[in-house]
Structure formats: C-alpha cells, structure tokens
C-alpha cells in the first residue's frame with residue numbers, strides 16, 4: 001500500500017471536505033443556525049457531516065417540520081437517532097392544509113404546508129441561517145441555487161437576482177429580518193450520497209430498501225410520495241440500480257409534475 | 273479526544289467486493305455572447321449522449337410547444353419561467369453526464385452582459401471552458417469579455433465552438449474567419465484554443481456525431497475534444513498553505529480549522545503563522561478519519577493544534593517555517609468589477625483573501641483595460657464588467673502569494689460592505705509601497721533598562737487591562753496612574769479609545785484589524801516598559817488570542833488584568849450609550865452584544881467591579897503593581913508609600 005502522502009483525495013473525500021468547509025463558514029459567520037432534518041437520506045448525510053465539521057458535536061438545533069404525515073418508520077427513525085446522535089430536536093407541527101395557497105395543485109399544497117411550517121419556525125426561533133440538504137441534480141430550479149442563498153423578508157428566493165459566488169467567497173451577512181439558506185450538498189449527486197452512506201455506514205429509514213418489489217427513492221409525506229419498482233434491497237444494489245437507471249430521482253414526488261412552474265412557485269415562496 | 277473516531281467507518285473492514293470508486297466529474301463551463309447557443313449546445317450534448325432522464329424530452333417538447341416554439345433545447349437548462357419567457361439564460365446552472373471515459377459536470381453560463389456576475393459564478397468552478405461563438409455574428413463583446421474573465425479565473429483550457437454553421441451553409445471560410453479572430457484575441461491573453469470546432473448545436477452536427485455537411489473538418493467532435501482534455505494538476509505538491517477559518521476549543525486544546533489549499537502537513541512540522549510570523553509546531557491533525565492522524569494534504573478540511581500557545585485567529589495563514597506568504601501594505605491586482613456603481617480612485621473596499629478580510633482603498637488605477645482591443649481605455653472609473661490593474665492600500669499588512677505562484681492564496685473577492693462586487697488576482701506588492709519585511713538592524717538604546725529602573729525606583733512593566741466596554745478599565749487605569757504619579761512613579765496609560773483616534777484610526781473591528789490594533793498597542797507598550805515605565809493598557813481585547821499575542825510581544829513584565837463585570841452590569845452603566853446603540857443594531861460586532869468576550873482563563877489579577885466599588889479595585893490594582901514592580905529598599909531606593 002502506498003502511504004497517505006501518495007494517495008489522491010478521492011471524489012467523496014473532496015465533496016466531504018468542501019461540505020465541511022461550507023458548514024464551518026456558516027458557523028463562523030451566522031449566529032443562530034438551524035438544520036432542517038427531513039429524516040431522508042440527504043439530511044442524514046448533512047447531520048453526519050456536521051458532526052465531523054464540529055468535531056463530534058452538533059452545536060445548533062435540528063428542526064423536523066412535522067406534517068403528521070410521515071411514515072411510521074420515519075418517526076421511529078427520528079426518535080431513535082435524536083437520542084443516539086444527541087440532537088437538539090425541534091419538532092413543531094406544520095399549519096394545516098387550509099392555510100396554504102388554494103391556487104396551487106393539490107400535491108403541491110401538501111408540500112406548501114412545509115413552507116408555512118418553515119416560516120413559523122423562522123419566526124419563533126429567529127434563525128439567521130438554515131442548513132438544508134438540497135442538491136443541484138435533483139431538480140432544474142434547485143440547480144440554479146447558490147451555496148449561501150439569501151432570502152427576502154418574506155422568506156422568498158430571488159431566483160433572478162442572486163449574488164455572485166466564486167472562489168469560496170460567499171455572501172453571508174444578511175439584511176435584518178431575513179435569513180440565509182445554506183446548501184452544503186449542492187454539488188453532490190444522488191449517487192455520491194449513496195456512495196458516501198455506504199462508505200461511512202450512515203443509518204437510514206428502512207423504506208429506502210426494496211420490499212416486495214418496491215422501494216422509496218425519495219422520501220416525503222404519505223399521499224404525495226410514492227415508491228418505485230425496484231428489487232434493490234442493499235446499498236450495493238441501490239448503487240448498481242442508480243448507475244443504470246434513467247428515471248429521475250423525484251419521479252415519485254407528485255408536486256414536481258403537476259404544472260410546469262409548480263415547483264418553482266413553491267421554491268420562490270420559501271420551500272426548499 | 274477524537275470524537276470523529278466513532279463516525280468514520282473502519283477502513284480495514286472495507287467490504288470484500290470493493291465498491292467502484294466514484295470519479296470526480298470534470299467541470300466544464302460553456303461561455304460566450306448572448307444567444308450564440310450555449311444552452312442549446314448543452315441540451316443537444318446531453319440528448320445526443322443519451323443522458324437525459326426518462327420523460328425529460330417529452331416535457332421539453334411540451335413546454336416548447338406551449339410557447340409556440342419548436343423543440344427548444346435550451347429549456348433543459350433555462351428552467352426558470354422568466355428565462356423561458358425571455359428566451360435567455362439568467363443564472364448559471366449545472367448538469368451531469370458521462371462518457372465512456374469519465375463523468376462531467378457541465379456548467380451553463382449566461383451570455384447577457386447584465387448577468388456577468390452569474391457567468392463568473394459558474395466559470396469559477398470550471399477546469400476547462402467551451403467558448404461558443406455564433407458563426408454568423410462572429411466574435412462579439414461578451415465573447416471577448418468572457419475570454420478575459422476565463423484568463424483571470426485561471427480557466428486556461430479553452431475549446432472554441434463555432435456554432436450555427438447551418439446558417440453559413442456549413443462553409444469552411446466562415447469557420448476560418450471566426451477561428452482567426454478568436455485565436456488572435458486569446459493569444460493576446462496568453463492563451464491558445466485547444467480546438468476550434470465548427471458545429472451546429474440545434475442540428476447536432478459535430479457534437480457527438482461527425483457532421484455529414486462539413487467533410488472538410490478533420491478535427492475532433494465536441495465530445496471527442498472533451499475526452500481529450502487533460503485532468504487538472506493536483507495541488508498537494510505546492511507550498512503548504514492553510515488559511516484559518518475558525519478556532520475551536522476542545523478542553524484546553526485550541527485548534528485552527530480550515531481547508532488545506534496547497535501542499536501537505538504532518539505531525540511535528542514547524543510552521544509560521546502569517547501575518548504575525550509566530551512559530552509553531554504541529555501537535556495534532558484531525559480531518560475526521562479517526563484517531564491517530566499523522567498527515568493531511570491539499571483539499572482536506574482539517575483541525576490542527578500546536579505544541580506552543582500560538583495566537584490563532586480567522587484570516588491567518590499557516591505556512592511552513594521559512595516559507596511564509598509575502599506581506600505588504602499595498603498590492604497590485606488585476607480586477608474584474610461586477611457592481612453597477614463604478615469603482616473610483618479613493619473607493620473603499622473589503623479585500624477578502626481566502627478567510628482574511630482587509631479594509632483597502634483604491635490608491636490608483638495603473639490601467640483600465642478596453643476589452644474590445646486590450647488597449648488602455650480612456651476612462652477614470654471602472655464600470656460594471658470592466659477589468660483593470662489597480663493598486664489597493666491597506667492599513668494592516670496583507671499576507672498573500674503572487675497568483676502565478678499559488679493561485680488560491682493569490683486571489684481575492686472584493687466587497688462593498690457585505691456585498692461581493694468584484695474579484696482580483698494579486699500580481700504582487702505595489703512598488704514604493706512600504707515593505708513590511710525588510711532588512712532591519714536594531715539600534716541599542718544608550719541607556720539600559722537597569723539604569724532606567726534604578727533611577728525610577730521601580731521596574732518597567734505592562735498591566736494589560738481587558739474587559740467589556742463599561743467594565744471600568746479606563747477609570748481604574750486613570751485612578752492608579754494618578755496615585756502612582758503622585759508617589760513619583762513613571763506611569764503611562766494607553767487607552768484603546770484614545771489610540772483609535774490617532775495611532776490606530778485607520779483600523780476597523782474585523783478580526784484582522786483587531787489583531788493589528790492589539791499588535792500595535794503591545795509594541796508601543798513594550799517600548800515604554802523597556803524604558804522603565806509602568807504602562808497601564810486599557811483595551812477590551814476580547815479573545816484569548818489577542819491577549820496571548822500581546823503577552824508574546826511584551827514578554828517579561830506582562831500582567832494580564834481582568835476587569836470583570838458582567839454584560840448586564842456594563843449595559844446598565846453604559847457610560848457612552850454604546851450598548852443601547854449596539855442593541856439597536858447601529859454598531860456591528862459590539863463585544864458582549866454581537867461579538868463574544870472570552871473570559872481570561874488565568875489572569876494575573878482579577879478586579880471585580882461588579883462586586884466591589886472603584887476605590888477598592890483601584891487599591892487592589894495599585895497593590896498588585898507595587899508588589900510586582902517596586903524595587904525593594906534593600907536596593908537603596910524608596911518604595912513609595
């Protein structure tokens with residue numbers, strides 16, 4: 001074996017190091033940070049990276065925006081790893097569907113409850129910065145995001161007027177009354193996430209693994225997230241499957257497909 | 273303690289079936305003038321390499337026809353409604369695909385001048401570029417500007433795509449004309465296109481399949497050209513640099529965290545910390561791989577602790593002993609400007625060089641570049657999208673590397689307030705600028721310290737009073753000064769607020785400037801103490817780093833005094849109305865309110881002004897000074913009363 005001197009940093013090492021850099025930058029520049037934990041694979045990776053970045057601790061609260069519509073396996077997972085990882089968990093209930101914009105398509109309205117829950121959490125906990133696990137390869141409007149993404153007074157995303165971001169110089173200071181979204185996983189792909197989960201042995205909600213020919217590729221609420229046909233019941237099989245699939249990751253998410261601009265409308269008004 | 277040990281999967285137990293290693297995608301940016309077909313090219317490339325996810329083509333077809341268009345390939349990238357409605361790209365985006373050879377991430381950039389900031393955002397992440405040029409319209413304004421920016425961003429591997437050849441009857445002459453013009457321009461920037469490919473993005477000619485219409489072209493298709501690109505060179509063999517991002521504490525150990533930008537480091541390495549040049553020895557390295565790490569290299573985020581009690585702060589650069597970055601008060605930079613409000617001589621900016629922030633002023637424009645022809649432009653201001661060579665001056669020394677030596681520590685963002693408005697590569701220290709490092713020979717004083725002290729009847733020394741604003745530092749210093757003076761002592765007060773009106777009036781409150789403030793005060797206090805005076809310094813000095821820096825400069829005779837009062841007590845006193853202003857958000861970075869105060873861990877003296885009245889704490893301070901600095905009577909000198 002060659003010594004570490006000779007070894008090249010591999011792709012996952014590079015992604016990990018860059019995400020840690022972003023997390024530490026967020027911590028030193030933003031006072032009140034929170035992390036949004038969807039209980040899904042990406043935000044689990046995020047928590048894992050935070051614990052590396054902050055030398056074993058998670059020095060800010062983790063918020064699960066609860067719609068009451070998660071799968072039972074997800075709640076079980078949440079309660080177990082809140083303890084195991086020593087998380088400071090916020091689990092406030094999202095406002096009911098009646099409070100969402102009635103002009104949105106039905107599936108999108110369910111997701112919009114999360115936006116309202118998010119707005120309420122921002123108000124209540126006065127976060128300066130919210131760390132989320134979105135990735136560019138998930139969805140075409142997310143692909144346009146910045147790593148540090150300023151939000152307007154109403155939490156809105158100014159898609160057409162984003163600040164420059166280069167050489168790891170981020171616009172981090174924010175206007176009073178607004179918050180920053182921080183996106184440490186923006187450069188990761190779905191496959192990167194799975195390979196990292198495999199390498200680091202990161203625990204997951206079991207719904208990701210195939211049972212009776214079906215598995216969840218993207219995990220969301222009951223009623224608006226659907227399993228895909230798959231026999232991949234191990235991480236190795238999932239990676240194998242993803243290396244060969246042509247189905248997009250969020251095919252099982254109804255809100256992405258109800259109208260051309262449905263997802264963009266959700267996002268500009270504060271959704272992840 | 274190595275908490276990460278529990279996180280990292282044990283390497284030794286890697287699965288028997290070793291997983292296929294993920295290869296880093298090669299990042300390619302597509303640039304060029306508005307409407308020359310960048311997004312179309314990417315859409316077509318993705319389609320022709322069979323990389324589009326299922327259903328995507330149908331979706332594009334649908335949204336195109338909803339707008340009365342034939343299939344618009346650019347809609348794959350231009351996902352925002354406003355982009356589709358206006359038919360232009362506003363912001364940069366990324367999309368992944370792979371060839372048999374390797375994976376790629378393709379970065380789309382907008383060509384419209386107004387969105388240059390987004391082009392820079394995209395291109396800064398690339399290792400190579402495709403410069404798209406419309407065969408009909410030829411080299412245009414943003415073709416040149418983008419080419420110039422590529423050279424500043426260090427993206428020097430450039431493939432030129434001469435697009436829309438279908439509009440020119442696929443004629444070789446049209447391609448040749450663009451080829452000559454682009455090559456001549458790039459040559460003036462010291463670049464050379466790797467390939468100049470005639471193609472038609474809309475129709476898929478020479479993208480992945482060789483064009484039937486352009487048999488005269490012998491070179492590679494776009495896809496072949498991408499696969500021919502050489503991978504970027506590694507950065508581990510360059511000189512070691514780790515800019516400090518933050519300082520973490522674990523127990524009594526302090527760790528500098530940051531990313532290693534270049535080079536390697538191992539346990540026991542001797543380093544120097546720029547700009548102060550403090551020496552230190554690496555005691556531990558933690559990159560999250562578990563216990564017993566010996567070594568780290570470029571690209572890794574690391575936490576490093578040292579054997580010595582080094583003063584660590586964000587913005588410093590850790591370098592190998594003897595290989596510090598350069599230090600200068602004025603830099604020559606080549607800058608690009610993104611703000612709508614032009615840059616003028618005398619404009620104030622923040623230079624953000626890795627994690628350091630320096631307040632700088634534009635001293636002069638050495639030249640403003642006319643991007644059309646690369647001659648000097650006849651103007652006194654740098655407008656949006658402009659490029660210029662500028663001298664920037666700072667009050668505190670800037671640690672940097674010339675960008676041709678080490679690109680990462682040789683470039684910086686330029687900010688107005690908190691907004692990033694430009695970028696710059698560092699050409700070097702400005703000539704005639706006072707160099708910080710120079711051959712200096714110290715001159716010895718004609719009167720030695722003992723002689724001063726014998727005459728004064730007391731030793732020289734520095735009482736460093738730290739504490740929150742309003743804790744009583746100045747009151748105590750002034751009170752003690754008066755009493756000791758009346759007893760015949762030589763005693764001086766260096767007050768932080770007063771010094772900021774004169775000696776330090778050029779400094780603000782960023783971490784780097786606080787460090788420079790403390791450095792100067794400590795140097796002055798040291799000179800005075802060497803000349804036999806007792807120096808009372810009253811300075812907030814909120815962090816252990818700052819106080820340790822002062823202690824290391826002053827050396828013997830340094831007394832750390834903590835003037836202690838909690839923030840509520842101080843805010844209630846608020847003699848200068850500062851707490852009220854800070855709470856209203858009128859003062860940023862106010863210690864105790866919006867910036868931390870680290871209580872001294874082991875001060876030489878604590879004066880608790882929350883607990884005791886001024887008379888008592890003044891007595892305690894005077895008693896401490898007498899006990900430590902008075903020469904006793906046996907030496908034949910009066911001690912004072």
Ligand SMILES: Nc1nc2c(ncn2[C@@H]2O[C@H](COP(=O)(O)OP(=O)(O)OP(=O)(O)O)[C@@H](O)[C@H]2O)c(=O)[nH]1
Nearest residue numbers: 306307308309310311312360361383436472473474
């Ligand atoms: N005839 C012809 N038209 C093309 C070709 N490539 C692109 N176009 C058209 O040129 C127009 C502009 O294409 P885009 O891909 O949006 O241009 P762009 O360079 O991405 O523009 P910005 O991103 O706004 O700077 C569209 O209408 C395309 O259909 C080509 O090879 N031939």
Ligand SMILES: [Mg+2]
Nearest residue numbers: 310311360361
């Ligand atoms: Mg475009």
